[in-house]
Amino acid sequence: MRRLAGSWIFLLVLLVIDIYVFQALKAVADTWTPRTKLIVFGLYWGVSVLSIALMLGITFTNYESWHRLLRTYAFAIVIGLFLAKLLASMFFLIDDVRRVVQWVGSLFVPSWNPKNTAEGTGITRSMFLSWAGLAVGGGLFTSLLYGFGNKYKYNLQKIALTFAHLPEAFKGFKIIHVSDIHSGSFTDKEAVMKGIEKINAQKADVVLFTGDLVNYHADEMKDYMDVFSKLEAKHGVYATLGNHDYGFPTGATKEEVKQKQLANAAGVVEVHRKLGWKTLSNEHVELERNGEKIAILGVDNTSGKMNFPSFGRLPDTHAAAKDIPFKILMSHDPSHWNHEITPNFKDIALTLSGHTHGMQFGVELPGFRWSPVKYVYKQWAGLYEEAQQKLYVNRGFGFIGYPGRVGILPEITLIELT
Known part of the structure; x- marks a missing residue:
């Protein structure tokens, strides 16, 4: 029962992080063509749905009876995506906290309007942190994919x-x-x-x-x-x-x-x-x-x-x-x-x-x-x-x-x- 409850909690956290990361993805895709957005967003949610489906399978079926190859990689994909998105979310959280602080500050000092541009970049701090989060999270997931090829390199x-x-x-x-x-x-x-x-x-x-x-x-x-x-x-x-x-x-x-x-x-x-x-x-x-x-x-x-x-x-x-x-x-x-x-x-x-x-x-x-x-x-x-x-x-x-x-x-x- 505790394992089942823990799985549901993990699935809920996974879904919340998926939505959170998607908001940042939409922000950086603001200037993309509709076709590019459709492809990227479709891939994002396709992989996310697959990850959630695998987690449901692990939870509600006899996981140990799965084919060894599927069992070996299914869990890795779920956890790898989760860690990559969790790491990316840390950057987005920094930006959200920054904006909350600005909003609270403006309540007490109406004239307070700090610059929202990363020094020398010409892009907003929000956009910079969104790109940084996606890059770091994507880099982690890419390194995990690369590591698949090292498991027998004794x-x-x-x-x-x-x-x-x-x-x-x-x-x-x-x-x-x-x-x-x-x-x-x-x-x-x-x-x-x-x-x-x-x-x-x-x-x-x-x-x-x-x-x-x-x-x-x-x-x-x-x-x-x-x-x-x-x-x-x-x-x-x-x-x-x-x-x-x-x-x-x-x-x-x-x-x-x-x-x-x-x-x-x-x-x-x-x-x-x-x-x-x-x-x-x-x-x-x-x-x-x-x-x-x-x-x-x-x-x-x-x-x-x-x-x-x-x-x-x-x-x-x-x-x-x-x-x-x-x-x-x-x-x-x-x-x-x-x-x-x-x-x-x-x-x-x-x-x-x-x-x-x-x-x-x-x-x-x-x-x-x-x-x-x-x-x-x-x-x-x-x-x-x-x-x-x-x-x-x-x-x-x-x-x-x-x-x-x-x-x-x-x-x-x-x-x-x-």
Whole structure:
């Protein structure tokens, strides 16, 4: 019921923004020919009606039964248009607030008549802000369309990490770290296979996958079992569970929801097994090289933020590996690092996480990185260090929600221990 009410509210907001943006479009089209207006206005409302129709379909039909390609792009189009129009509306709102202030000012100072012309442009401020809003909103939507072509452009990120207490035998040890596969979003098997081939070409000693194999259900993997079963490494492939691996079930009680989450997770663990991967569910494995050992720990999803499922038991997992000095932890959600790991488990040298995807949207330049997700997660992409501990947040192999990447490419991380 709450989901239905939320959908109606979103539809209402969508319609209001559509009308609001259209007023600005009419203003800038004032000097256009009738034919041009007819074409542009027709396209505008055609796309808007399509967006609303898709939202109605998502709300009132079995969305998960839609063809994967349609399901992947329908939601992205609705949200992309909404964000673009919302951003454009901010400019129009500035103009409306300015005009209200002028009107109120004229009530008290009748002679007050501030110039309404942008300096040196010869156009009114209203027209300038309307054009600016449409340009910025259109630019955002265009960039999102461009990003559709980046979702399978796997970026190999190589990084060497130095640890003072790393056993000598493990210097030069190579780890492939991948996260957030989200197989339910894939629509191009050949493109995904190229990503797997890129991983295998690195000839890593071990592959570590930090969760979110699926979007909602384990059966999303059925068409990609033959692809991911080809992952290989000398010491094997190890995996943990992410929040999506538990699904998003509903129930009358918290206990009922919990049992459904655990059942979903069990299905994902079974998929791991069939792929030849070992799931580290609050447990560890010891890797040996020339008589020396390191421990790979894996915990079930544990979050220090929001209401994500938290089934991790790090104290128990850590205690079982207490005799191995050098420890690497796989934990899906990077908020776990400052929530529990750095305060209480200072001998965990390296934590590997994912979850954020870098929001699949941002800017990464030498010396400057930005993504909207930084306002939610302190550690959202790449390497972080505190004292002697390190955290690496993988930007995600797959995608969800938005079937694309803008500025934040899908990532395969190659870590060399030194």
